[in-house]
Every structure is written in structure tokens, then in C-alpha cells.
Amino acid sequence: MQDKVELLKELQGIDQDLHRIQSSRKELGKERADLGANLDKVQAMVDSLTAEVEKLQAERKELTAALRQEEENVAKAESRLSAIKTQKxxxxxxKEIDTAKKLNKDLQDRIEAKDVEIDGLSSDRKEKEGELAALSEKISGRLDEIGSVLAGYDEEATGQTGQRDGLFGQLPVPLRKRYQLLFERRGGMAMVEARNGTCSGCNMQLPPQLFNSLYTIKEIQSCPxxxxLLFVLPLA
Ligand SMILES: [Zn+2]
Incomplete structure (x- = not known):
């Protein structure tokens, strides 16, 4: 019987370790996701500013092409002047030249306005890129740290799980179920010491007969x- 008690104590110790690893793993996983989300947020701002700058640059390109076209029209009209016969x-x-020149002035103004807008957004983007680089640098160390801690946990958990399954498999099936259920429902304390006639899990007094039988009886007993599940340390 003592074998089964020792086996359960060892199993519970491993299960508690595995449980701790699992919670730490979850916490680190969340921290990693949060750090990634912060980085993604700043990256999205940079991307959005880049898209805006590109859109403005495309608009500027169209305006420039229109300006070139109008300048050509003015040059053509001016070259025709010398060959004109009538005053009319x-x-x-x-008049045609004058209108085209006014249009050109308007196009130039619009191009200059685009340049101002592009400059403003480009400097915003530069600022955000700096922020992104700083943030990325700041969290990359932590991400590496988390990665190696998680890898360590994986290795540890794999070893522990193998050992755990070996111990669990040695228990009779009904005891496995009882243990498993208690471990889940009683905060990882399925088996506890009975001390001075009391269950150390719930601190309730055990019936004296039950407590005394823990020293002699061959079956594992439960706190009523x-x-x-109860165990006693051998009497000194
Ligand atoms: Zn109890």
C-alpha cells in the first residue's frame, strides 16, 4: 500500500509542476502576443502613411504631366504667331496662349500644394518609422527571452509528461479516475497528509477510527x- 501512496505523491508533484509550467506558458504566450500587437499597431501606421504618400505622389505625377502638356501647347501656339496673317x-x-498660361499657373500652384502635403506626411512617416525601430529594438530582446524560456518549458514538460504517464499507468483504473477528478477540482491537491487527526486539505477533524486506520489499512482512504485522498507520515 505504501507503494501506491508514494506513487500518488510523486505523481501529484509532477502534475503540480506541469500545471505551473502550463500557467507560465500561457502568461508568456499572452505577453508575446501583446508585444507583437503593439508592434503591428505602429507598423500599420507606417504602412498607412506610406500609402498616403504614394497616393499623393501619383497625383503629383499626373499634375506634372498635365503641366508639361500645357507648356507644349503654349510653345506651339507661340511658334505659330510669326506666321499669322490677320489681326483677328x-x-x-x-488669347489662347494667355488662357493656357493661366492654367499652367494653376497647375503649378496645385503641384506646390501637393509638395507641401507630401513633405508633411513624409516627415510623419519618418517619425513613425523611428518609433517602430525603437520599439522593435526594445521588445526583440524580450521576445528572444520569452522564446528561449518557452523552449525550455517545452523540453521540461515533455520529460515530465513521459514520467507522469508512466506513474499514472501503474495506478488501478478507479484510483486514476478519482485522483484525476480530485486534482482538477481541488486546486491540484488530490492527495493530502492527515496530521494530528485532521485532513490538511480542508482542516476538518477526521473520525478517530479512520485516522488510526490510515496507519494500518491496506486501501487508500478519502477524507469524508x-x-x-489521505496519507500519513510514518510514526517517529
Ligand atoms: Zn478533507
Whole structure:
């Protein structure tokens, strides 16, 4: 019988370790996800500013092309002036040139306005890129740390799980079920010491007969109050 008690104590110790590893793993996983989300947020701002700058640059390109076209039109019209025969036609071409020049001025103004906008957004983007680089540098060390701790946990958990399954397999099936259920429902304390006639799981007094029988009886007994499995340390 003592074998089964020792086996359960060892099993419970391993299960408690595995449980601790699992919680730490969960916490670190969450921390890692949060750090990644912060980085993604700043990256998204940089991406959005890049897209805006690109859009403005495309608009600027269109305006520039329109300006080149109008400048060509002005040059063509001006070259026609010398060949014009009538006053009426001359005035008409001058008017055409004047209109085109006004249009050009308007296009130039719009291009300059785009440049101001592009400069402003580019400097915003530069600032965000700096923020991103600093943040990335700051958290990359922590991410590496988390990665290696998690890898250590994986290795530890694999070894422990193998050992745990070996011990668990040695228990009679009904005891396995009782242990498992108690471990889950009683906060990882399925088996507890009975000391001075009391269950150390729930601190309730055990019936004296039950307590005394723990020293002699061959079956594992449960606390009548909390159901935990009981063991006693050998009398000194
Ligand atoms: Zn109890």
C-alpha cells in the first residue's frame, strides 16, 4: 500500500509542476502576443502613411504631366504667331496662349500644394518609422527571452509528461479516475497528509477510527469532508 501512496505523491508533484509550467506558458504566450500587437499597431501606421504618400505622389505625377502638356501647347501656339496673317487670328492665338498660361499657373500652384502635403506626411512617416525601430529594438530582446524560456518549458514538460504517464499507468483504473477528478477540482491537491487527526486539505477533524486506520489499512482512504485522498507520515 505504501507503494501506491508514494506513487500518488510523486505523481501529484509532477502534475503540480506541469500545471505551473502550463500557467507560465500561457502568461508568456499572452505577453508575446501583446508585444507583437503593439508592434503591428505602429507598423500599420507606417504602412498607412506610406500609402498616403504614394497616393499623393501619383497625383503629383499626373499634375506634372498635365503641366508639361500645357507648356507644349503654349510653345506651339507661340511658334505659330510669326506666321499669322490677320489681326483677328493673332488676337485669338494670344488669347489662347494667355488662357493656357493661366492654367499652367494653376497647375503649378496645385503641384506646390501637393509638395507641401507630401513633405508633411513624409516627415510623419519618418517619425513613425523611428518609433517602430525603437520599439522593435526594445521588445526583440524580450521576445528572444520569452522564446528561449518557452523552449525550455517545452523540453521540461515533455520529460515530465513521459514520467507522469508512466506513474499514472501503474495506478488501478478507479484510483486514476478519482485522483484525476480530485486534482482538477481541488486546486491540484488530490492527495493530502492527515496530521494530528485532521485532513490538511480542508482542516476538518477526521473520525478517530479512520485516522488510526490510515496507519494500518491496506486501501487508500478519502477524507469524508472534502473527498481528498489521505496519507500519513510514518510514526517517529
Ligand atoms: Zn478533507
Amino acid at each position: 487670328e493673332y488676337v485669338a492665338v494670344l 469532508h472534502c473527498g481528498r
